[in-house]
Amino acid sequence: MDYSPREMMAIAAAREIRDGDIVFCGTGISMLAAMAGKHISAPNSVIFFETGAIDSQLEEVPLAVADPRVMFRTSVNGSLADAFATMQNRFTGAHVVGILGAAQIDRYGNLNSTVIGDYEKPAVRFSGSGGAADVASFVNRTIIFMQHEKRKFVQKLDYMTSAGWLDGPEGRKNAGLGGGGPWAVVTNMAVMGFEEETKEMYLREYYPGVTPRQVLDKTGFEIDISRARETPPPTPRELKILREQCDPQKLILG
Numbered sequence: 382m383d384y385s386p387r388e389m390m391a392i393a394a395a396r397e398i399r400d401g402d403i404v405f406c407g408t409g410i411s412m413l414a415a416m417a418g419k420h421i422s423a424p425n426s427v428i429f430f431e432t433g434a435i436d437s438q439l440e441e442v443p444l445a446v447a448d449p450r451v452m453f454r455t456s457v458n459g460s461l462a463d464a465f466a467t468m469q470n471r472f473t474g475a476h477v478v479g480i481l482g483a484a485q486i487d488r489y490g491n492l493n494s495t496v497i498g499d500y501e502k503p504a505v506r507f508s509g510s511g512g513a514a515d516v517a518s519f520v521n522r523t524i525i526f527m528q529h530e531k532r533k534f535v536q537k538l539d540y541m542t543s544a545g546w547l548d549g550p551e552g553r554k555n556a557g558l559g560g561g562g563p564w565a566v567v568t569n570m571a572v573m574g575f576e577e578e579t580k581e582m583y584l585r586e587y588y589p590g591v592t593p594r595q596v597l598d599k600t601g602f603e604i605d606i607s608r609a610r611e612t613p614p615p616t617p618r619e620l621k622i623l624r625e626q627c628d629p630q631k632l633i634l635g
Contacts, residue, residue: 490545490563517543546580
């Protein structure tokens with residue numbers, strides 16, 4: 382293959398972004414995926430950041446959401462409050478896609494980015510939610526980046542930081558949450574979706590060179606693999622845009 386797993390992940394996520402989407406993203410590969418989506422297939426998508434940069438015209442990938450480059454030729458240079466108001470506004474919120482990551486995920490797309498182990502005496506303590514809990518609670522769709530390992534795809538979270546579908550079809554409604562919930566989980570092996578009725582995770586796509594059985598073996602709970610199809614590999618155009626327009630300095634791609 383003439384592309385890396387990280388490039389495949391970025392392009393797989395970029396393909397999930399629709400023209401006209403308003404994309405709320407953080408630092409790293411989520412930012413790269415948002416840029417790639419805008420350049421490849423969603424030119425009318427709008428990228429915005431929790432630091433208040435709305436409709437950023439990114440010419441190269443910033444190092445973080447506080448990098449001054451996120452403010453280049455924006456429609457609005459606002460504040461954190463402006464960014465979260467955009468996300469929760471009843472008119473714009475229906476079009477917002479949030480891109481998140483976490484340390485753990487369960488079958489309903491609930492996320493843990495707080496602790497591994499007991500909360501009071503954890504084996505590892507992470508930075509926590511930031512704005513992820515708000516994003517997961519209010520936006521119309523979330524795309525989640527994960528490394529595909531059993532220790533990350535778990536039967537039960539050590540701590541719930543950000544709500545997915547909670548405990549199933551009525552979970553979000555019963556909790557009073559808006560938004561549409563998790564849409565896709567993009568990993569270094571596959572793209573996972575969620576059943577329309579049960580809201581349980583299933584294998585939607587597996588990358589070239591990967592088998593559905595390998596994905597199942599790396600998942601800490603049972604998933605349906607019967608409908609999975611192979612992900613089309615990145616096209617030369619997609620790779621050229623990703624490498625030469627989005628991240629020519631290899632800040633994210635490495």
